[in-house]
Amino acid sequence: MKIIVLGAGAWGTALAVSACTNARVGHEVTLWARDAGQIDAMSHQGVNARYLPTVELPSNLSLSAAPLALLGQDLLGYDLVVLACPMAGLRGLLSQVNGVKAPVAWLCKGFESGSAAADGLMGHEILSQVAPGLAAGVLSGPSFALEVAQSKPTALVAASSDLRVRDTLVAAFHSASLRVYANDDVVGVEVGGGVKNVLAIATGLCDGLNLGLNARAALITRGLAEMTRLGVALGARAETFMGLSGLGDLVLTATGDLSRNRRVGFALSQGQTLAQAVASLGHVAEGVYSARTVVQRARTLGVEMPISQCVVDLLDGKIGATQAVTQLMGRGPAAEGL
Ligand SMILES: NC(=O)C1=CN([C@@H]2O[C@H](COP(=O)(O)OP(=O)(O)OC[C@H]3O[C@@H](n4cnc5c(N)ncnc54)[C@H](O)[C@@H]3O)[C@@H](O)[C@H]2O)C=CC1
Ligand SMILES: O=C(CO)COP(=O)(O)O
Numbered sequence: 001m002k003i004i005v006l007g008a009g010a011w012g013t014a015l016a017v018s019a020c021t022n023a024r025v026g027h028e029v030t031l032w033a034r035d036a037g038q039i040d041a042m043s044h045q046g047v048n049a050r051y052l053p054t055v056e057l058p059s060n061l062s063l064s065a066a067p068l069a070l071l072g073q074d075l076l077g078y079d080l081v082v083l084a085c086p087m088a089g090l091r092g093l094l095s096q097v098n099g100v101k102a103p104v105a106w107l108c109k110g111f112e113s114g115s116a117a118a119d120g121l122m123g124h125e126i127l128s129q130v131a132p133g134l135a136a137g138v139l140s141g142p143s144f145a146l147e148v149a150q151s152k153p154t155a156l157v158a159a160s161s162d163l164r165v166r167d168t169l170v171a172a173f174h175s176a177s178l179r180v181y182a183n184d185d186v187v188g189v190e191v192g193g194g195v196k197n198v199l200a201i202a203t204g205l206c207d208g209l210n211l212g213l214n215a216r217a218a219l220i221t222r223g224l225a226e227m228t229r230l231g232v233a234l235g236a237r238a239e240t241f242m243g244l245s246g247l248g249d250l251v252l253t254a255t256g257d258l259s260r261n262r263r264v265g266f267a268l269s270q271g272q273t274l275a276q277a278v279a280s281l282g283h284v285a286e287g288v289y290s291a292r293t294v295v296q297r298a299r300t301l302g303v304e305m306p307i308s309q310c311v312v313d314l315l316d317g318k319i320g321a322t323q324a325v326t327q328l329m330g331r332g333p334a335a336e337g338l
Helices: 010-022 036-045 068-077 087-097 123-130 145-149 163-173 186-208 213-233 238-242 244-255 260-269 274-281 286-301 306-315 321-329
Strands: 002-006 028-032 052-056 061-064 080-083 104-106 136-140 154-159 178-183
Touching (some): 002 010, 002 068, 010 028, 010 052, 010 061, 036 061, 068 087, 080 163, 087 123, 104 163, 136 163, 136 186, 136 244, 154 163, 154 186, 154 244, 178 186, 186 238, 186 244, 186 260, 186 286, 186 306, 186 321, 213 244, 213 286, 238 244, 244 260, 260 274, 286 306, 306 321
Parallel strands (some): 002 080, 080 104, 104 136
16 A cells, blocks of 8 residues: 655654554555655654654665645555645645545644634545545544554554545554554544643643542543543434543553643643743643633533643643642532433
């Protein structure tokens, strides 16, 4: 299979490496970046020094920085086009690949911030605005890029309403170290991937303040409830949130120190400003940009999301770290459940 990954950040690089090294069938994989200097450095150094510095690039991985407009013609020759950009770049990349006949999959997790529709859109909603004719879907689930690139056992979920897209993603990435499950609940998978980033900021803060393991477990559990409430209100199936892109990715991101979102919450608990916390990452932390849109969409639907609201108030500088705890613990008693 001929696969092109557009975007050479940590996750695009890791998946491209995984497809080259692990696939049961030999794939031809190209990794593309918009920055020709980055591709030049990668081909000389044999690593992606900026985004995944400890992982050697396999010799059978092709690198490209051809202008996308030119690449447009060539994209016709691929069996799968993977968009490995942050949410902020998805609208642009989708319009650029519009017209491609092969399945297209995006990897970003979040809600568009400053969206044209002012609503904060998920990937599938952006797709229906800018490229409704594409056969497309999303690849999500609990997966730190570094571990996937190191061939550590990982399970992902390929979500699309189109069976051909799900099957192509499984054929492209399923391997001895990477299991790819299929799901047709795109809304559920996208809500899980987007909201878990916001909740990971909360657990990073909780752990940075040394609030204890009980508090972290409570945040994860009640976070899962609010993620599910929003997802169901948006048309998702509740059971999807018990799967890889819901509970699975929430547990990973909320507890794993490799998470950039969790690190933002931790840094805020140590007195760093948001600007400092984001700058020190050198990578995207989608929860920072999605939090407000998550809460706005929930409000429009009449869905209560107290933990996400707390994260927004914190990011907006309306409350400090310790006030966030008071705000959550000061809520009145409630019945458990969704
Ligand atoms: N790193 C990880 O472990 C995982 C990341 N993801 C998601 O994948 C997406 C990408 O994450 P990473 O690769 O880790 O980010 P990263 O911060 O490591 O790299 C971002 C890449 O996107 C490019 N980029 C930045 N802004 C852009 C824009 N406006 N248009 C086009 N390209 C742009 C950058 O040049 C860079 O190549 C995010 O939505 C993230 O939540 C999903 C699963 C795992
Ligand atoms: O989505 C991820 C793991 O599944 C990566 O999470 P972070 O963006 O918080 O690092």
